Amino acid sequence: MINLLLNILVALSFDFYLPDTSTAGQAVNLRIEAMDNGTLVDTLNAVGFLELETPFGTSSSYLSPYTVTFVNGISTSTVSFFCAGYVRLKLSFPGMDSTWYSQYFTVLPDQYSKINLLFPGDSLRPLEGVIHTVPLVFSVGEYVPVRIVYSDAYYNIIPGQTDSLSLMLWDTLGQNPYASFSPYASGDFTTWDTVILQARRASQYAYLIASSQNFQDTTDYIYFTPASPARVVLLFPGETYTPGNPATGKSGLSQNQYAGNDFQLTVILTDIFHNRVLSPGVYAQDTVKFVASPGSGVSINPLREFGDSTKLSYIANFAYPGTYWVTAYVEGTSLSPDSSSVTVTQRPDIISLTASKVIIRSNEIDTIFAKVTAQSGYPVAGQEVRFSIVSGSGSLIPLISYTNIQGTAYTILNPGLGGQFITVKGETDSLSDTIRIEVLESREDTMTLFADSLYFYPSPLNSDNKVSNIEYLLPNSVTKVEIRIFDPFGHLVYSKTVYEGEEGAIPGTWNRITWDGKNNHGKKVQSGMYILTLSAYRNSQKIKSLKKRIGVLW
Numbered sequence: 001m002i003n004l005l006l007n008i009l010v011a012l013s014f015d016f017y018l019p020d021t022s023t024a025g026q027a028v029n030l031r032i033e034a035m036d037n038g039t040l041v042d043t044l045n046a047v048g049f050l051e052l053e054t055p056f057g058t059s060s061s062y063l064s065p066y067t068v069t070f071v072n073g074i075s076t077s078t079v080s081f082f083c084a085g086y087v088r089l090k091l092s093f094p095g096m097d098s099t100w101y102s103q104y105f106t107v108l109p110d111q112y113s114k115i116n117l118l119f120p121g122d123s124l125r126p127l128e129g130v131i132h133t134v135p136l137v138f139s140v141g142e143y144v145p146v147r148i149v150y151s152d153a154y155y156n157i158i159p160g161q162t163d164s165l166s167l168m169l170w171d172t173l174g175q176n177p178y179a180s181f182s183p184y185a186s187g188d189f190t191t192w193d194t195v196i197l198q199a200r201r202a203s204q205y206a207y208l209i210a211s212s213q214n215f216q217d218t219t220d221y222i223y224f225t226p227a228s229p230a231r232v233v234l235l236f237p238g239e240t241y242t243p244g245n246p247a248t249g250k251s252g253l254s255q256n257q258y259a260g261n262d263f264q265l266t267v268i269l270t271d272i273f274h275n276r277v278l279s280p281g282v283y284a285q286d287t288v289k290f291v292a293s294p295g296s297g298v299s300i301n302p303l304r305e306f307g308d309s310t311k312l313s314y315i316a317n318f319a320y321p322g323t324y325w326v327t328a329y330v331e332g333t334s335l336s337p338d339s340s341s342v343t344v345t346q347r348p349d350i351i352s353l354t355a356s357k358v359i360i361r362s363n364e365i366d367t368i369f370a371k372v373t374a375q376s377g378y379p380v381a382g383q384e385v386r387f388s389i390v391s392g393s394g395s396l397i398p399l400i401s402y403t404n405i406q407g408t409a410y411t412i413l414n415p416g417l418g419g420q421f422i423t424v425k426g427e428t429d430s431l432s433d434t435i436r437i438e439v440l441e442s443r444e445d446t447m448t449l450f451a452d453s454l455y456f457y458p459s460p461l462n463s464d465n466k467v468s469n470i471e472y473l474l475p476n477s478v479t480k481v482e483i484r485i486f487d488p489f490g491h492l493v494y495s496k497t498v499y500e501g502e503e504g505a506i507p508g509t510w511n512r513i514t515w516d517g518k519n520n521h522g523k524k525v526q527s528g529m530y531i532l533t534l535s536a537y538r539n540s541q542k543i544k545s546l547k548k549r550i551g552v553l554w
Contacts, residue, residue: 016102034073044073051090084109084152118147144197202277225281234328234338235266269310280306286330318344353435362418363442370426385409392422415439460551478507480537
């Protein structure tokens with residue numbers, strides 16, 4: 001019906017009624033009347049399509065809605081425009097080649113015009129803005145052309161626009177300037193002017209800011225990778241790195257490194273201008289490796305990829321004294337290696353003596369401990385410690401145990417007489433220390449058995465050892481000793497009672513019995529944790545009970 005009607009009404013025209021001036025984004029009332037030789041065509045019922053013709057092109061995207069409905073020859077609607085300029089409406093119907101146009105009218109921008117920065121490969125699309133077809137990733141030192149384009153609020157290009165513009169480049173550390181612009185980024189710029197940008201520092205995100213008094217500011221986020229060749233910088237403990245000449249960029253190296261001690265190495269990335277790199281970029285999956293000369297006894301670990309960091313830490317250990325050259329590098333890349341020297345000296349070991357008590361009575365015993373440590377505080381194993389009394393009277397029960405893991409030796413002091421001070425000395429071939437113990441008069445009713453005078457070794461008892469020793473120190477006047485072993489549920493597994501004078505019950509000295517891991521019925525106990533107890537008696541009076549955890553592992 002519509003096509004037939006239009007063919008008959010050869011003088012068909014449309015009158016458009018809307019304001020001569022409107023503002024972009026604001027709704028206006030639009031009325032369109034279908035006319036035939038000045039007479040309303042009240043039989044026209046159809047849907048038409050609108051487009052907005054602008055200096056930048058014609059599109060239905062510039063307005064909403066873009067359809068109008070005619071009822072009895074009249075269409076009334078509310079429409080908004082999304083561009084600014086001197087424009088007109090275009091009306092068409094589906095299946096028809098004919099189009100009709102409104103008069104020209106003005107749409108004012110609803111905000112300031114924009115500055116747009118276009119990098120290589122970028123484009124500017126109306127309503128959408130700047131389109132980046134490739135990532136904004138450039139190398140430090142690279143010359144990057146940046147085009148300046150002025151547009152209205154809806155990204156329609158405004159040709160011939162002139163402006164006094166300022167460009168700045170900031171990195172994530174807030175440092176500026178670290179870039180150069182050609183021409184200098186201040187002065188008169190017109191649409192499609194081009195400035196050349198060159199960055200001097202790598203950064204995961206840099207902010208290129210364009211600003212003026214007449215246009216809306218804009219910011220683009222750019223990523224600058226380290227230029228080739230970038231550098232690996234190796235720092236020893238105490239060293240710091242100041243951007244600049246690599247020969248003078250390091251300072252504060254501490255030469256007090258000791259053989260056998262762990263200490264930290266640090267590796268950072270810098271660009272060709274010797275500034276810190278904030279992102280590893282193309283080197284993210286590269287592994288830092290080390291070579292030391294001489295290399296014997298040197299361990300540096302772990303080898304690590306840069307990943308998300310440009311600062312890595314490693315643990316280094318030099319087993320022997322000497323001067324070492326250490327080089328950090330990334331194999332198969334253009335990262336320049338870096339070397340540093342360090343002098344490793346023999347660590348000064350320390351021996352220190354402690355005691356269970358520094359004040360005891362004459363009928364008590366005391367345990368004297370000697371611990372050998374490096375300056376770092378770690379125990380030093382493998383050195384024999386000799387004990388002696390250098391002043392006062394008493395006796396020492398010789399070294400009874402030495403634990404390499406703990407680096408501790410011990411002896412037992414039996415003072416004998418009260419009212420004195422006893423000085424005990426512990427020494428190795430090169431180290432010595434002393435401790436002074438005060439001895440008071442005894443109390444007749446005091447018979448003390450110390451918790452540190454019960455030992456079970458080797459522990460755990462296993463099939464290689466066959467048996468373990470139960471060793472303990474007894475005070476004077478002991479008449480009976482009871483040894484008992486319980487499982488974790490409190491069930492008695494093994495018991496043994498010995499009396500004064502028998503093996504395992506000699507008063508005033510160390511005693512030892514053995515256990516083969518069998519219960520009272522002669523069967524092997526299961527692997528696990530057990531509780532060993534020792535009770536010492538004088539006549540029928542229990543002096544004290546000691547308890548110790550022991551292990552069995554078959």
